[in-house]
Amino acid sequence: MASMRAQQPPRIFFIPFMTPGHLIPMLDIAKLFARRGVAASIITTPGNEPFVRPTIDSFNAAANSITIDLVLIPFPPSVHHLLPNGKENLASIPSSDYLSFFHAFTALKGPFSEFILGARPDCVISDAMFAWTADTAAALGVPRLAFYGPGIFVHCVNESLEGQLPRLKSWSDSEPFVVEGLPLHIRMTKREVSAQLSDFTINMLREGEDKSYGVIVNSFYELERDFADHYRRKPGRRAYYVGPASLSNRRQEINEGVTNSTTEWLDSKERDSVLYVSFGSLNEFSDEQLRELAVGLENSGHNFVWAVKNSKREDQELLPTGFEERVKGTGLVIRGWAPQVAILNHPAVGGFLTHCGWNSTLESVCAGVPMVTWPVEYDQFLNEKLITEILQIGVRIERKGKEVVKAEEITEAVKDVMGEEKEAGERRERVRVHAAMAKAAVEEGGSSYRDVDRLVDDISALGNGEPFHK
DSSP, rough: OOHHHHSSSOOOEEOOOHHHHHHHHHHHHHHHTTTTTOOEEEEGGGHHHHHHHHHHHHHHSSSSOOOEEEEEOOOOOOGGGGGGGOOOOOOGOOGGGGHHHHHGGGGGHHHHHHHHHOOOOOOEEETTOOHHHHHHHHHTTTOOOEESSHHHHHHHHHHHHHHHHHHHTTTTTSSOOOOOTSOOOOOEEEGGHHEEEEEEEEHHHHHHHHHHSSEEEESSSTTSHHHHHHTTTTTOEEEEEEEOGGGGOOOOHHHOOOHHHHHHHHHOOTTOEEEEETTTOOOOOOOOHHHHHHHHHHHHHHHEEEEOOOSSHHHHHSTTTTTTHTTTTEEEESSSSHHHHHHHHTTTEEEEEEOOOHHHHHHHHHHHHEEEEOOOOOHHHHHHHIIIIIIIOEEEOOOOOOOOOOOOHHHHHHHHHHSOOOHHHHHHHHHHHHHHHHHHHHSSSSHHHHHHHHHHHHHHHHTTTHHHHH
């Protein structure tokens, strides 16, 4: 990293999409680069300040002369009517308002571009959804890297699916088909294909990536080796694997938000005896589905911690009458936000019932915790395939389309993951091996550590006048 140290540190702008699943890893990635001496700035809107300010302030307070700047750029007044109740984050609005939000989101191109052009950073790392930042960076002659929320496996599958989309439209929802051109045999159904794969979205993301210097991935090479190699085979492609970014957090950051009652409850349980249950910040279940889930957990006979998302409805009405009283001692219900990383890393936790969001998947891998998989939308179905078929560190809950998943299927999958059978033990051993690889990847000399250094050196070299080739 001599090139960086011989001059002013490079200035990198990080521009995350406005949802926790993208904001959180982008913040963690910014920390990685700030610790290498990079001048890091997070660019977002004022309505997202509550989501990012505490993390930035906590990092800056603990760092020695290292800081991350926060730049707030408001939505133009012309789209304020498209932001329900002034909310500027997908986690704060109902799914019925998502389309209006995305229309408002496109209006940020002008003010964001104007700021970037005036501030003249050395590099822009932006969410793939901000595809237009590739043109803005090109106008400055600086590299732009695209950040995708999921890992490279999902990216490779979606890229391969692009050529099959015209045929896919005429196929049945449930008929399996093989995804072409991949290093491993992957079968999908039309129902599992991401809703993001519309012709418009494909063209926007592909054009943005084609104009970019490369991609930055919150994953580590050893986890997705076959697909990392597959992606890099196309000439001119650059990919930097810098994760799991959550491992950059210090122990005090991981434990923030953990209540004494939660800690005491977990401390009272035997090792690997508790199932953690959470479906992320965006997913919502029907009342009927929540009741089936409650019954399935109760009937499993295993200890569990269930993070129930806040709703406009009364939470108590969502659960069967007397449920919390019946499971008292074996089940703990947390309403609203839960300190997921801290819970997963507690010795008592031995399984994770998850929607298979990429952040949750990585956090479970890092904690060495096998998963019960229940994807709901988008890339989650592909993450499930990585978990259950490729890595073999999870068990799939049986589902039939969009029908309500019955308690029996939930109970069976929970018992499979939490049980003492040979298969369960082998699954636990595999995920612990991957946890060790994840930790090694981010340590000095590890694959992700080296990729952070490689990217900083590449940016610094460009700043020294070396030619910038796509």
